[in-house]
Structures are given as structure tokens and as C-alpha cells.
Amino acid sequence: MAVFEELREKCAMAKEASRKMGALPSDKxxxxxxxxxxxxxxxxxxxxxxxxxxxxxxxxxxLSSALIDRLTLNSKRVQDMADGLKELINLSDPVGEIDGMWKRPNGLTIGRIRVPLGVVGIIYEARPNVTVDAAGLCIKAGNCVVLRGGSEAIESNKVIVDIISKAAYSAGAPQGCVQLIENTEREVVNQFMKMNEYLDVLIPRGGAGLIKTVVQNATVPVIETGVGNCHTYVDDEADLKMAEEIAFNAKVQRPGVCNAMETLLVNEKIAKEFLPPMVERFKRAGVEIRGCEKTRAICPDVVSATEEDWATEYLDLILAVKVVRDIDEAIEHIYKYGTKHSEAIVTQNYSKAKKFLEQVDAAAVYVNASTRFTDGNQFGFGAEIGISTQKLHARGPMGLKELTTYKYIVLGTGQIRR
Known part of the structure; x- marks a missing residue:
């Protein structure tokens, strides 16, 4: 009962604060x-x-090295968190934007205006920078936020939320606008997902298990953020040096994030030329390669891939590699195993690039660039609340506008309906 009371009390405080938060002017x-x-x-x-x-x-x-990397803060990462908040200051405030205004024959003037969502609940795992990103984005968009981080980062999150919530209140934000659920028991998540009385929307950020649990069990409306089983397809008309750099960056630069490449697809016409140096470079970087039979025929020391490997988001220095017949087989593979997050083709052929862009169903589709760019900051949105892989309301990196909804305003001169 005590667990429920803490949860209810903090959600209720955020709900009460949301009335004032939504009316806070941009400069404040x-x-x-x-x-x-x-x-x-x-x-x-x-x-x-x-x-x-x-x-x-x-x-x-x-815990895995990739998870520990996601958990770890240093002076640069804290500075980046602070810089992310400052960057939000320079972004346009979507609250109050008029999406359209029109006049009806009866004289009514109808407009559609952007307003905050209200109270945003966020369930996430071991990345304490999410705590700051989420709070900053929600505040800029006029929302209050209730955070429930993972047990791995609980000490970091408690200190961070204590610091930023006190700062927010001292600068004029309503008390209760940033809340952290400190209890890390699983039952808290189950109760949190059903706080319809207080939460307007719920956003899960984490692995496939967490997202699936929230989507299947929440009664609060959910914006589904993405599991990232991301692919890079190297076409037979690719610049192979470019392809090597893109593939290496997509896998190795930061393997524990959702926009990292998990499967490399290689056209069979260039596989014998491309794969040996590519695989060797991956191995020097500590990447374990799991390949199809055609891959293993070219690189015999590669581990044999299973059906499960094609569908796995590793979030680690592990990579599945498959040799495909052509772009059609690559697209078919992505359709079957992809999670609609981020997909890339490396090619110098305009028609193939166009085909890939048109036929691959994902939140972000790339030509000759690393999937690692699927990020709110990289897209120019500032910090992001997550990468949405669904199609309703928000898709791709979710910035400020995705944290608002709209309402209709109707101006009359005494009209009544007959």
C-alpha cells in the first residue's frame, strides 16, 4: 500500500502542477x-x-560492457546534458502555435492551436542522461513529467532529479513539475502503467522486453519507442571504402544504443572483395561476427548465424552478416526482421537508392550515411524524448512538437445551432 501511495502522491502532484506549467510563457x-x-x-x-x-x-x-557504457557518466557527459538543456532554449516553443484558422459561412472563426500533452510518464532503463533530456523537453513543451528509471541508475537519477527539480522550482516552474519514482520494484511499473487519472501519456524507453510489457499492459495511452534492429545494405554499386566507414561507424561508434547497426547485408557480387577486410576490421575492434553460410564460405572463422540472430537487437559488439542476391532480397530481409527504426543503403546508383527509400518501411531511411544519425540532436530537434517506431501521432526522433497536441478554438458573435 505504501508503494502505491508514493506513486499516487507524486503523480497527483504532477497533475496539479500541469495546470500552471501549461500556462508558463516561453521566456519563463x-x-x-x-x-x-x-x-x-x-x-x-x-x-x-x-x-x-x-x-x-x-x-x-x-552487467554487459555496453550497458555499463550507457550507465556511465563523466564530466563531458554531464556537460553534454547541460548543453542539451541550453540548446532547447534556442528552439521554437510549439505551445501556442496556430496550425490553421478558417471562417465558416455562419461567421464562426475556427482555429487549431498547439497545447501541451499535460503529464508525461516515462519508463526507461540504464541511461541517466535520459532523466535530463526528458525533463528538459517536457518543460519546454509545457508538460510535467513523472520519471521511472531502472534500478541500475537509481543513485544517479535521485541526485539528478533532486538537482534539476529544485533548480526548476527556484526559477519559477510549479513545484511538482519533475517527479522521480524512487521505488524500483517491478510492481511499481505495473501500477504506474494504469495511472489514467493522472498521466496523459506514457513513453517507454529501453529494450524489447520493457517496451513489449508496457504496450501490452498499459491502460494509459502509450507512444511506442523503438527497438532498433537496424540494417545496412551494401549494394554491388557501392563505393566500398565509403561502405566500410559507414558500416564500421554504425556498429562500433556506440553499440549499446538503438540506432546502432545490428545486421550487415552485402550484395553477393562484391562480397568476396568487401567482406574479408571489413570482417577483419570489425574483429580488431572486438566485434563478434555471426554470418550466414555464404559469409562463412568467404570468412571461415565467422560464427554461424541462427534464425534468432536476424531478429536480435544486440546492443553490444555483436553483428549478424548476410550475403544477399540483390536489393530486392535485402529489402525483403529488412521487411521480415526489421523493427521500423533505421535502415541504410550504400550505393552510387540513383534508381536503387530511390527504390530503397520508397520501399523500406522505417522511421528513418538512409542513403550513404550511418544509421547512428537517428537522433533528435542530430536532426536539429535538440534533445529527444525517444525514437518512435509507430505511425500514430509521432514517428522517428520525438522532439518538442511531438510532446504537444492541439485543441480547437472557436470564436463567435452569438451564433447558435439550429
Whole structure:
């Protein structure tokens, strides 16, 4: 019962604060963001100390190196978090935007105006930077936020939320606009997903298991963020040096994130030329390669891939490699195993690039670029709340506009309906 009361109390506080938060003018919201950013820098030692406890516990539990990387903060990452808040200040505030205005024959003037969603609940795993990104984005879009992070980052999250919530309140935001559910028991998630009285929308950020659980069990409306089983297809008309750089970056630059490449598809016409140096470079970087039979015929020391490998988001230095007949087989493979997140083709052929763009169903489709760019900051949106792989309301990197909805305003001069 105590667990439920903590959850209900914090959600209720956010709901109450949302009335004032939605009416906060842009300049005041920007003051709040600036104060939050400065407080992160001023309290960096406390943040890193708390994060050190989380990282040490993760190492004792022998969590994967990729997960520990996602969990770890350093001075640069804290500075990046603060800079992300400052970047939001320069972005246009979507609240109050008029999407359209028209006049009816009876004299009524009808307009559609952007308004905050209200209270946004976020369930996420071991990335404490999400705490700051989510809070900043929600505040800029006029929302309150209730955060439920994973147990791996609980010490970091408690300190971060204490710092930014105090800063937000001191700068003029309503008290309760940023809340953290500190209890990490699984039952809390089950109760949180059913807080329809207080939450307007729920956003899960994490692995496939978390997202599936939320989508299948929540009664609060859900925006589904993406599991990223992302592919890169190297065409027979690709610049192979370019393809090597793109594929390496997509897998190795940061393997523990959702826009990292998990499967490399290679056209059979260039596989014998492309794969040996590519595989060797991956192996030097510590990547385990799991290949199809055609891949293993070219690179015999590669581990044999299973059916499960084609459907797996590794979030680690593991890569599935498949040799395909042509672009049609590549697209068919992506259709069967992809998660509609980010897909890329490397080719110098305009017609093939166009075909890939038209036929691949994903939130982001690339030609001659790494899938690692599927990110709100890289797209120019500022920090992001997540990558949506669904098609209703929001798709792709979710920035400020995706954290708003709209209402109709109707101006009359005494009209009545007859």
C-alpha cells in the first residue's frame, strides 16, 4: 500500500502542477532550463559520485560492457546534458502555435492551436542522461513529467532529479513539475502503467522486453519507442571504402544504443572483395561476427548465424552478416526482421537508392550515411524524448512538437445551432 501511495502522491502532484506549467510563457520556461543546466554543472561532483556507486554495483553484477557504457557518466557527459538543456532554449516553443484558422459561412472563426500533452510518464532503463533530456523537453513543451528509471541508475537519477527539480522550482516552474519514482520494484511499473487519472501519456524507453510489457499492459495511452534492429545494405554499386566507414561507424561508434547497426547485408557480387577486410576490421575492434553460410564460405572463422540472430537487437559488439542476391532480397530481409527504426543503403546508383527509400518501411531511411544519425540532436530537434517506431501521432526522433497536441478554438458573435 505504501508503494502505491508514493506513486499516487507524486503523480497527483504532477497533475496539479500541469495546470500552471501549461500556462508558463516561453521566456519563463527558458529561464527554468538555464537554471537547470547551470545547477547540473555546479553539482557535477555529486552527480559523478552517485553515478560511481551505480557503475560499481553494475560491475559487481557483471552487467554487459555496453550497458555499463550507457550507465556511465563523466564530466563531458554531464556537460553534454547541460548543453542539451541550453540548446532547447534556442528552439521554437510549439505551445501556442496556430496550425490553421478558417471562417465558416455562419461567421464562426475556427482555429487549431498547439497545447501541451499535460503529464508525461516515462519508463526507461540504464541511461541517466535520459532523466535530463526528458525533463528538459517536457518543460519546454509545457508538460510535467513523472520519471521511472531502472534500478541500475537509481543513485544517479535521485541526485539528478533532486538537482534539476529544485533548480526548476527556484526559477519559477510549479513545484511538482519533475517527479522521480524512487521505488524500483517491478510492481511499481505495473501500477504506474494504469495511472489514467493522472498521466496523459506514457513513453517507454529501453529494450524489447520493457517496451513489449508496457504496450501490452498499459491502460494509459502509450507512444511506442523503438527497438532498433537496424540494417545496412551494401549494394554491388557501392563505393566500398565509403561502405566500410559507414558500416564500421554504425556498429562500433556506440553499440549499446538503438540506432546502432545490428545486421550487415552485402550484395553477393562484391562480397568476396568487401567482406574479408571489413570482417577483419570489425574483429580488431572486438566485434563478434555471426554470418550466414555464404559469409562463412568467404570468412571461415565467422560464427554461424541462427534464425534468432536476424531478429536480435544486440546492443553490444555483436553483428549478424548476410550475403544477399540483390536489393530486392535485402529489402525483403529488412521487411521480415526489421523493427521500423533505421535502415541504410550504400550505393552510387540513383534508381536503387530511390527504390530503397520508397520501399523500406522505417522511421528513418538512409542513403550513404550511418544509421547512428537517428537522433533528435542530430536532426536539429535538440534533445529527444525517444525514437518512435509507430505511425500514430509521432514517428522517428520525438522532439518538442511531438510532446504537444492541439485543441480547437472557436470564436463567435452569438451564433447558435439550429
Amino acid at each position: 520556461k527558458n529561464e527554468v532550463l538555464l537554471k537547470m543546466a547551470q545547477s547540473l554543472i555546479d553539482n557535477m561532483d555529486s552527480i559523478l559520485e552517485a553515478n560511481g556507486r551505480d557503475v560499481e554495483r553494475a560491475k559487481q553484477k557483471r
